Amino acid sequence: PHLHSLISAADFQEVARHTLTPKAWAFYSSAATDLVTYGMNKSIIRRIMFRPRVLRDVKTVSIKRKVLGCESSTPFFISPAAMARMAHPDGELALARGAGDEGIVHCISSNASYPLSSIVKAGNADQTFWLQLYVNSDRGKTEELLRKAAALGIKGIFVTVDAPVPGKREADERIAAENVASAISGAVASNDKKGGGMGRLMAAYVEKSLIWEDISWIKKVSGLPVVLKGVQSAADAMMAARFGADGIFLSNHGGRSLDGAQPSILVLLELHRICPDVFDKLHIYIDGGFERGSDILKAIALGATAVGVGRPYLYSLTYGKEGVEHLTQILKDELETSMRLCGITDISQAHPGLLNTSDIDHM
Numbered sequence: 464p465h466l467h468s469l470i471s472a473a474d475f476q477e478v479a480r481h482t483l484t485p486k487a488w489a490f491y492s493s494a495a496t497d498l499v500t501y502g503m504n505k506s507i508i509r510r511i512m513f514r515p516r517v518l519r520d521v522k523t524v525s526i527k528r529k530v531l532g533c534e535s536s537t538p539f540f541i542s543p544a545a546m547a548r549m550a551h552p553d554g555e556l557a558l559a560r561g562a563g564d565e566g567i568v569h570c571i572s573s574n575a576s577y578p579l580s581s582i583v584k585a586g587n588a589d590q591t592f593w594l595q596l597y598v599n600s601d602r603g604k605t606e607e608l609l610r611k612a613a614a615l616g617i618k619g620i621f622v623t624v625d626a627p628v629p630g631k632r633e634a635d636e637r638i639a640a641e642n643v644a645s646a647i648s649g650a651v652a653s654n655d656k657k658g659g660g661m662g663r664l665m666a667a668y669v670e671k672s673l674i675w676e677d678i679s680w681i682k683k684v685s686g687l688p689v690v691l692k693g694v695q696s697a698a699d700a701m702m703a704a705r706f707g708a709d710g711i712f713l714s715n716h717g718g719r720s721l722d723g724a725q726p727s728i729l730v731l732l733e734l735h736r737i738c739p740d741v742f743d744k745l746h747i748y749i750d751g752g753f754e755r756g757s758d759i760l761k762a763i764a765l766g767a768t769a770v771g772v773g774r775p776y777l778y779s780l781t782y783g784k785e786g787v788e789h790l791t792q793i794l795k796d797e798l799e800t801s802m803r804l805c806g807i808t809d810i811s812q813a814h815p816g817l818l819n820t821s822d823i824d825h826m
């Protein structure tokens with residue numbers, strides 16, 4: 464279909480389902496075992512209802528947001544996802560160019576298919592990139608990558624903490640892996656007797672013995688703000704503040720790690736109940752199942768600084784850079800419409816009073 468006939472993130476998913484190779488579709492769309500967390504990420508967001516206000520002059524709206532000290536045209540960004548080249552020859556280069564032209568942040572995966580320097584150079588000179596980090600069990604390699612990231616002007620390190628081992632993604636295991644390698648981590652996908660699970664095969668290098676004390680090492684080596692990606696409880700949010708993290712990223716890896724883990728939005732609500740002070744101490748990011756501007760508005764109203772969007776951007780890559788831009792415009796438009804219909808004109812005005820969460824408050 465023609466790009467401009469697509470009007471929602473779901474439309475991109477439908478096109479991707481029919482145009483990606485069976486392996487790329489399996490790798491991108493899959494989640495752990497019974498897909499419980501994957502499904503609930505989406506369904507629980509939708510059980511939060513709005514409590515819109517009226518008669519508030521909503522002619523002009525602004526969705527600009529400061530994220531980790533950088534200006535972004537939106538309170539959402541591209542979540543890190545491996546091997547974008549399986550969707551389009553330009554892979555992460557197209558993500559970078561699309562993000563640059565739309566003024567949004569791109570968090571680059573440690574398992575990207577292009578080298579870090581090529582991705583950064585593909586974008587505009589003043590564009591913001593973050594780097595997602597899987598710590599290598601060869602710590603020297605991680606130090607090298609962190610220094611390179613700092614030298615390239617990356618603005619933040621997002622250390623993934625929810626995947627010391629990969630989850631079991633059965634749709635991905637059942638199809639033989641394509642012969643691919645990450646140009647950043649060097650991880651290769653080569654089938655073994657368990658199957659062809661790309662996520663699993665490319666995780667062999669990931670350090671399994673990472674602990675809280677390692678956060679200060681990552682901060683010191685990179686000299687950059689450090690955000691922990693994959694925090695899933697108030698208890699760990701408090702630990703993150705105590706151990707000097709700059710931020711937390713509430714995420715369950717899009718349901719790809721521990722199946723049965725609670726949806727990210729429930730973790731956000733848990734922070735309000737158990738440790739509301741972390742909102743003053745930490746930047747709070749969130750992802751998992753956000754596919755609509757209205758979904759994004761709900762998380763911002765609950766105190767998130769910004770929302771990550773994962774799979775929809777991979778699917779948008781079936782149209783290359785133009786797809787990335789068009790999806791971004793759709794999300795911007797949906798967000799602005801939702802804000803106007805809620806009676807707010809600046810994203811900073813979003814607050815919990817705009818929501819009715821009673822359906823999920825006791826989950």
Ligand code: FNR
Binds near residue numbers: 752773
């Ligand atoms: C991911 N994700 C991920 N996370 C990470 O920290 N490093 C990575 O390399 C990857 N790779 C990856 C590949 C693919 C194909 C997917 C779908 C996801 C997880 C990603 O950052 C994010 O947390 C989820 O995708 C968010 O959920 P949604 O938006 O896909 O529902």
